[in-house]
Amino acid sequence: NAGVMQNPRHLVRRRGQEARLRCSPMKGHSHVYWYRQLPEEGLKFMVYLQKENIIDESGMPKERFSAEFPKEGPSILRIQQVVRGDSAAYFCASSEGFGTDTQYFGPGTRLTVL
Amino acid sequence: SQQGEEDPQALSIQEGENATMNCSYKTSINNLQWYRQNSGRGLVHLILIRSNEREKHSGRLRVTLDTSKKSSSLLITASRAADTASYFCATDLLPRGVNRDDKIIFGKGTRLHILP
Numbered sequence: 001n002a003g004v005m006q007n008p009r010h011l012v013r014r015r016g017q018e019a020r021l022r023c024s025p026m027k028g029h030s031h032v033y034w035y036r037q038l039p040e041e042g043l044k045f046m047v048y049l050q051k052e053n054i055i056d057e058s059g060m061p062k063e064r065f066s067a068e069f070p071k072e073g074p075s076i077l078r079i080q081q082v083v084r085g086d087s088a089a090y091f092c093a094s095s096e097g098f099g100t101d102t103q104y105f106g107p108g109t110r111l112t113v114l
Numbered sequence: 115s116q117q118g119e120e121d122p123q124a125l126s127i128q129e130g131e132n133a134t135m136n137c138s139y140k141t142s143i144n145n146l147q148w149y150r151q152n153s154g155r156g157l158v159h160l161i162l163i164r165s166n167e168r169e170k171h172s173g174r175l176r177v178t179l180d181t182s183k184k185s186s187s188l189l190i191t192a193s194r195a196a197d198t199a200s201y202f203c204a205t206d207l208l209p210r211g212v213n214r215d216d217k218i219i220f221g222k223g224t225r226l227h228i229l230p
Binding site: 103 | 147149156157158159160161162
């Protein structure tokens, strides 16, 4: 059973470009969480999705950021018109159920904005 | 993979009392973090303690770290009903080295229930 997959592992974008981060949950998991982490800081929750539904996006910036988890395919975190402050590691986690089920994390995508 | 093992698995205390949760880990760490999760929500970062620190405070939270025993404790003083949640510890979430590909797994956490 493969773990949570994220790609790309490293992404470099220039200011104003779009960044698309992908997350494939573990097999059998239908709950996906996205987190952002700045160096030497803790994870900051961004959004929680189930298939085709956004359950909680309270941690997502109101502008430029969006997330989806379609019926087929990976979950996508999209950042439009990136700025230098978007540079961070973005982690995706998946769980089988909701609430306090164990979350399994992917290796992260390190986004660098030039 | 890095893994925290929280202890106890469940804890019920009266409002106003102090709650103590423990975490043990297996390998050397750069830092250790505690998170809270309310039912149906994502993880919320509470506090980070570095490997060269022994104690850290944030409001009603106090975290200690003993690297010789590979353990940490989270103390919540003067507990409130809103503290009812699950609490998880995690270590070294930022990959060190570009080729590191650990699967990061949180432990089952400690389910804390504050009784009115």
